Amino acid sequence: MGGRRRALEPGILDLADPAGPRLVGARCRVCGERYFPRRHRCAKGTCLGPCEEVRLATTGTLYTWTYVPTPKYGRLAVGDEPFLVGQVDLDDGPRVQGILVGPPEGMAIGMRMRLDLDVVREDEKGAVVTYCFVPLA
Numbered sequence: 001m002g003g004r005r006r007a008l009e010p011g012i013l014d015l016a017d018p019a020g021p022r023l024v025g026a027r028c029r030v031c032g033e034r035y036f037p038r039r040h041r042c043a044k045g046t047c048l049g050p051c052e053e054v055r056l057a058t059t060g061t062l063y064t065w066t067y068v069p070t071p072k073y074g075r076l077a078v079g080d081e082p083f084l085v086g087q088v089d090l091d092d093g094p095r096v097q098g099i100l101v102g103p104p105e106g107m108a109i110g111m112r113m114r115l116d117l118d119v120v121r122e123d124e125k126g127a128v129v130t131y132c133f134v135p136l137a
């Protein structure tokens with residue numbers, strides 16, 4: 001993906017890591033529970049510990065998925081193809097919902113997935129991106 005990239009929604013994606021995009025989440029300083037999106041206080045039981053910002057794992061396991069017959073979130077034009085959405089249990093804990101990229105016949109609950117970027121649109125300033133998950137090759 002050439003040119004400048006910026007996230008569709010601020011604060012959820014780190015695009016500066018040379019190793020690749022990372023989701024920005026939170027980790028409880030008391031019990032270690034991880035969250036996406038970020039939280040200020042832990043929601044596990046009665047913990048309520050303060051949370052700090054962390055970069056989350058880029059791989060996980062597909063918990064569930066479905067087919068959505070409408071244009072993707074953030075698209076400006078109708079006419080985009082239907083898409084897939086799913087929930088991925090990241091290797092470091094949080095269950096994250098996002099767009100899945102790949103053919104429906106290639107998706108299966110329990111398969112390994114990795115984080116990637118989906119271009120929502122391009123303009124004079126570059127590409128506007130959001131996160132997605134693709135099957136881990």
Ligand SMILES: [Zn+2]
Pocket residue numbers: 028029030031032033042043044047048049
């Ligand atoms: Zn906690």
